[in-house]
Amino acid sequence: LAEIAHAHGATPRQVALAFLVRRAGVFTIPKAARVEHALENAAAGELVLSAEEETRLDRAFPRGRPGRGVPVL
Structure with a gap:
């Protein structure tokens, strides 16, 4: 996150x-x-x-298993 943030001048x-x-x-x-x-x-x-940045973030922070979301109240 920090590396990508630095590249964009963001947090x-x-x-x-x-x-x-x-x-x-x-x-x-x-x-x-x-x-x-x-x-x-x-x-x-x-x-x-960028698509490359999104791919890096996807790899660093993968989604959990499908169907494990928060139930709708």
Whole structure:
């Protein structure tokens, strides 16, 4: 995360958020305890990861087994 973040002038949290929100079947709720966190989270929406970067992140953080999601309440 840090290496990709550095390449984009972003934070590791922004890279993680940008990666997760674009994954099908993943619902992401980022924490924002302060205004700065909310602004950082919003800026992640502008971050565009390359296919190679997404592949690296997929390999570093693989998905769990299918069907292990959170039940809908």
